Amino acid sequence: xxxxxxxxxxxxxxxxxxxxxxxxxxxxxxxxxxxxxxxxxxxxxxxxxxxxxxxxxxxxxxxxxxxxxxxxxxxxxxxxxxxxxxxxxxxxxxxxxxxxxxxxxxxxxxxxxxxxxxxxxxxxxxxxxxxxxxxxxxxxxxxxxxxxxxxxxxxxxxxxxxxxxxxxxxxxxxxxxxxxxxxxxxxxxxxxxxxxxxxxxxxxxxxxxxxxxxxxxxxxxxxxxxxxxxxxxxxxxxxxxxxxxxxxxxxxxxxxxx
Numbered sequence: 716x717x718x719x720x721x722x723x724x725x726x727x728x729x730x731x732x733x734x735x736x737x738x739x740x741x742x743x744x745x746x747x748x749x750x751x752x753x754x755x756x757x758x759x760x761x762x763x764x765x766x767x768x769x770x771x772x773x774x775x776x777x778x779x780x781x782x783x784x785x786x787x788x789x790x791x792x793x794x795x796x797x798x799x800x801x802x803x804x805x806x807x808x809x810x811x812x813x814x815x816x817x818x819x820x821x822x823x824x825x826x827x828x829x830x831x832x833x834x835x836x837x838x839x840x841x842x843x844x845x846x847x848x849x850x851x852x853x854x855x856x857x858x859x860x861x862x863x864x865x866x867x868x869x870x871x872x873x874x875x876x877x878x879x880x881x882x883x884x885x886x887x888x889x890x891x892x893x894x895x896x897x898x899x900x901x902x903x904x905x906x907x908x909x910x911x912x913x914x915x916x917x918x919x920x921x922x923x924x925x926x927x928x929x930x931x932x933x934x935x936x937x938x939x940x941x942x943x944x945x946x947x948x949x950x951x952x953x954x955x956x957x958x959x960x961x962x963x964x965x966x967x968x969x970x971x972x973x
Contacts, residue, residue: 716850719757719788721777723748725934726793726817727763729824737853754781759850760788761815769945771800782808789843791815795875795939798946801837801868813838814868815847816875821933829854833862837871876946879939880958885920886931887961890968893923930968937965 718738720727723745735741742752754760760781766773774796781790790812792801801814814837819827834851836844844865851857866874896903903923910918923929931937940962947954 716759717757718742718850719744719752719754719760719781719785721745721754721760721762721781722764722794723750724763724765725821725824726819727761729819729828730761730763730793732825733828733854733857734850738850754785754788757785757788759791759846760785761791761793763793766794766796769797771797774800775804778804778808778812782810789813789846791847793817795942796872797942798869798872798876801872805868811838811840811843812868813840813843813847814871816871818875818878821935829857831857833864835864835866835871835874837866837868839867841865873946876939876943879936880943880955882920883931883936883940883965884958884961886925886936887964887968889921890923890929891964928969929971930965932969937962937969940965 716738717740718734719742720731721744723731723743727743727745731741731743742754742757743750744752744754762774762777762781764773764777774792774794778790778792781788790810792812792814793816795816796814801812804810805812816835816837817828818831818833818835834848836847838844848863892906893903896906907918907921910916910921920931931940940958944955944958944962947958
C-alpha cells in the first residue's frame with residue numbers, strides 16, 4: 716500500500732507522523748513547504764489543504780492535479796468543504812473520492828489522531844471504506860474506537876461543520892454562565908464538577924477562560940461555525956439564528972481576551 720499526502724499543514728503533518736512508521740516512503744506534496752514528491756504510484760492520496768475559498772477552488776484544483784497525475788488512487792479529502800463538494804467531484808472526475816473529516820484540537824493534534832473518539836468516513840463505496848479502516852488499523856499505536864461511522868459524503872461534510880458549531884455554542888454558554896455565577900458569589904469550579912458528573916452531557920468546552928483566554932478561538936471553531944452559518948443561509952433565510960447570535964457573542968469574548 717502506497718500513501719500520498721497533499722498539504723503538510725497541521726492535519727497533513729499529523730497524518731504523516733502517525734502513518735510514517737507503517738508505510739515506507741510516504742509521498743508528500745506541498746510546494747509551500749518544499750515537498751514535491753510524485754504521486755503517480757500512490758494507492759490512497761489524502762488531500763489536507765486549508766481551502767479558504769467559498770467556491771472550493773483550491774480543493775478542486777488539488778483534486779484535478781491528483782487525478783491528472785494518478786489514474787487509480789482513492790482520493791480522501793480531509794479539509795473543511797462546502798457540502799456537496801465531494802459528490803460533485805465524483806461526478807466530474809469519475810473517481811472514488813471520500814470525505815473523511817478530522818476532529819483534532821490544535822494543541823493536541825498528534826495525540827487526537829492516535830486516540831480518536833470517533834472515525835467518520837463519508838463514502839458509499841464499501842471497498843474504499845474498508846481500505847481506509849485497514850490503513851489506520853495498521854498502526855498499533857492508534858487506540859481504535861468502536862465508533863467507526865460510514866455515512867454519505869455530504870453527511871460527513873455537514874457533520875464536521877455542525878460539531879464545531881455546537882462546540883462554539885457550548886463555549887459561549889459557559890462564558891455567559893461564568894459571568895452570572897460570579898455575581899452570585901459562587902465558584903464556577905463547583906458548578907463544573909456537577910457538569911462532569913452528569914451522564915447527559917460532555918463537559919468538554921464548558922471551561923471558561925480555557926488556556927487563559929475567553930471565547931472559542933483557534934483555527935477551527937470560529938471558521939467552521941461561520942461556514943455552517945453560511946451554508947444554512949443558502950437554504951433558509953433565517954437558518955440557525957442561535958448560531959448567528961453565538962458567533963457574535965464569541966467575537967466579543969475574543970476581543971475581551973483574558
